[in-house]
Amino acid sequence: MKWTGRYEGYRASSFRKDIVSGLIVGIIAIPLGMAFAIASGVKPEYGIYTTIIAGILISLLGGSRYQIGGPTGAFIPILFAIVLQYGYENLLIAGFMAGIILVIMGVLRLGALIKFIPRPVTIGFTAGIAVIIFSGQIVQFLGLTGTVKHEHFLPNMKEIATHLSTFNAYSVATAAICLAAMLLTSKYLPKIPGSLVGLIASSIIATLFFKGHVATIGSSFGAIPSSLPHFHFPDMTWDRVQTLLRPALVIAMLGGIESLLSAVVADGMTGARHNSNRELVGQGIANMAVPLFGGIPATGAIARTATNIKNGATSPISGVVHGVAVLLILLLFAPFASEIPLASMAPILMMVAWNMSERKEFMHVLRTKTSDSIVLLITFLLTVFTDLTTSVEVGLVLSVILFVKRMSELLTVTKVLPDSADKREKVRAHIVSESHDCPQISITTLDGPLFFGTAHRLEKAIRDTFRLRPHLWIIRMSKVTYMDMTGEAKLASLATDFGKHGGIVLISGIQPQAMEVVKKTGLHALIGDDRFFAHTGDAIDYALRHLESAKCIGCQHFAFRECQALSKGNAQ
Template identity: 60%
Template sequence: MIRQFLGLDRFEGYSIGNFQKDLVAGLIVGIVAIPLAMAFAINSGVKPEYGIYTAIIGGILCSLLGGSKFSISGPTGAFVPILFGITMMYGYENLIIAGFMAGVMLLLMGLLRIGTIIKFFPKPVTIGFTTGIAVIIFSGQITDFLGLSNVKKHEMFHENMQEIFLHLNTINGFSFLTAGICLTVIILAMKFLPKIPGALLGLLVSTLVATFLYPDQVATIGSKFGGIPSTLPSLQMPQIDSGKILELIPAAFTIAMLGAIESLLCAVVADGMTGSKHNSNRELIGQGIANMIIPLFGGIAATGAIARTATNIKNGGKSPLSGIIHGLVVLSVLVLLAPFASLIPMASMAPILMVVAWNMSERKEFAHILKLKSYDSIVMVATFLLTVFVDLTAAVEVGLVLAIILFIKQMNATHSVTKVLPDKQFNKVMPDHKAQGNGCPQTSIFTLEGPLFFATTQALENSVSKELLSGPKTVLLRMSKVPYLDISGEAVLASIVKQVHQKGVTLQISGIREQPKKLMVKTGLYEEIGEKRFFEHTGEAIDDSFSRLDLNKCKGCKHFAFQECTVLSNPQKPISLGMKGIEKEKELVLT
């Protein structure tokens, strides 16, 4: 138990060879993380060093305390529009407080063991907001890519696009050239040098070209933000009061939910690549603790980064140690090379994030779901549009509500209550309407298909209530195709039981499955119906129903629903034949 709590079980069978692979993977991922950390921080509206602090602390703590052996955590593109919006609305100080609160929420999610629920987030919603975030990130780089001047940043997408179009006449040719060089190097490196981090190579080449060929012609990190400190900041406790907590709860919840979804999605991807299995609740606990500590050093929100995790796995990462090494590599670069970071052109950062946005856009999945022209397409497009034109919070909320409503509609369509009759020819039951209304006036049989829950109960209640008006002696519900029953479905069954008892009718149930039976036992409905009224097979229930037939009503009946009806309706045969005589002539056994 202690080994699992500390995460030591993730190091079982660890060897020197594994350490060597972790060392190489951690070194490569650390190098990859540096330009991304600065770029994500800048586009979140904060100084580049805050992204580096996040990569260091988040990378080490999440690997040490999380539930995945391979996940690499740090600042990610998914957080960019959220953090930028919070910074614009509340300021940097409150962004730090919101990040701390989000960490507390993530910790509570893990302790309350709801990680297994979050990872089953509807895919159309995830694809919708991920693609929307990609569009926001990509479009947000146009200003630096072109070197536009005097462009004001706004929270709303359409306002930012309007600003860009209004200032297209301020294009800086040197910035455009620098960005083009960086983008070209990244694309060529991805194609011809896949083992070399393209983002870092593009950053180095474009920075050297701009520094030596046309110095002071493009905006740099130094000219925009000043120098980057070569040390970690001192520990600072944010000033939190009840008013700020209430004000920042929506922002913190958005960060926490997105962090939970991204980190668990990243862990699932890692599982798929390695054949391992992560602990979702421990992953949330690790993310929560890390996000509570990161803001104390000025960092921004961190979560699992899919691209860096994939890089870690592809380069041989074997344990959480590779993630810890990645954080130490970023720390070493900060201490040794921070002064040189001020020379990096802003135009060199833009193509890096454009490539990130392109890779995270889920464009193939988006097109695939769109082609389906289903309810999922509606949910995805609505989430996408709201992410781009409103904000991620509204997008996720509306997307989830819409997904639930459409899911209920689909479930309601798949659930059916059909009155059926025995089919003598094929030894089974068939819908009543196909038998030209030859149903037994005294025994009504219904087949229920699909889950019986709050959204699907009306058909059953209406069908049985209508049938009771015809005065049957027995109502049989065939429930072998009902996999799930909730308390609303149980309440409807209880109401039916009450109705049939009031009318002196017997209710039978055949083929009931485990979950519905357990719920009915817990509520006492099973006992109220009576154990002897539950049957494994339909044929057994029909046999039992014959004991309640009004044989006088059977005389002269022309419905002939059952094979026994030939005997029962013939007035020439003595009624005293009774059920034993009927049994001798029975050939149909319904299952």
């Protein structure tokens, strides 16, 4: 049987590969799902529910053949802050609203816009999130007691320092065993999930030798139910919607970024191409469904997606299998999960933080010592010491400001004249001098974008150039790559002012985008249709025909080849 679309060429052998990869990713996803949920301030089973529901729906409805969806580390600081500030029920509402926002973004085809978020911003907040996740696991790793979780980094660090004397040697030993098992497995048995080996090994040892001395999932959160989650629609009111709109936007934005980044990684590994808008719709539907069963927000998981591909996945079926595998394990083995020590979860999340930190990219951008380095560092510091919303907002605004500043330096305004030494008499800037500059015709070359960030440069350069008031002004615009309304307004102001003194404005080589702007604003009609030329040579010929001949007599500038005759009083 041969299917089309994302299942084109799908056969029995493909299904076998999807089964294997789906099972492997499902096994990996279980400890991660529980760990992410605990770190987000909710019960571990909610992470499992999210893995099941979101995993299946994102694979079926998303825009990538290989995407694995579920709870991710990137969400931890956001979700924890929402739970702390608004409570678990409101987290469900915020997640549901984020799903709606993602669907709207996909329907409006805004998937491409997310790709325009500057790389230094994404690296900065990703590294910041990694620091928060890593530092947040120190309490569980050391087994500290009496600590209170806070929303921000510094108060949490203060809690650790204050309660450092309460560390539990059994917890440290359990965490160390888990970490060692993970590292050894990844080194010597790379095809076996290190997190699962570490979790099982440390749990068995803790149960046999440290029982009663280390906190477990069961002792801290109660037994994990071995049943399907119950359907429950959150109690949404208009007041709650208004209050939670900002958190929902943050969840949607981060979910969109993470899912599309994961899809891009999958494309790079397979040569496939994802549909970004369909991906957003799929992510949105999944995030609308997950809260109805008590789950937390989900997105594309880069590490699990990469693992899915490396283990031979061929279609979205592998993602569905991964969700079903987690469901079966929940139904069959949930009681055993209650015995997992919290200290065993800490090194798993620490490793997640280490892997997602993008430390090499971070240092690479930092070493460039450019404006991107500033954006990266500020976004990183604000993520760690304030919150993700503030850091992304400031990072984006700062990126825009620095981008406009860089772009404002790209526009050059140069006075030029024909080079008589050139057979084609191309215009060049170095030809212009005090003794070789036509008093009646001024030719200006604009090179670069003419927009709100560069308009002031145009005015200043022109004012400086027009020491003598010429009769004709030729503006060469073939190199103006873009013009906005501010640039047009500045050009119109200069042209109008020039015309008030009897001057004639001629424009050559204007590009289609800029021509469309001047036609819409009326500047084209103001200058005159007959004063727009495709080539500078045609504009110069027009200008020479409209010279004031009397002023040419005796002129020694000889800016044009016709000047010799005009200087002697000979008509053209």
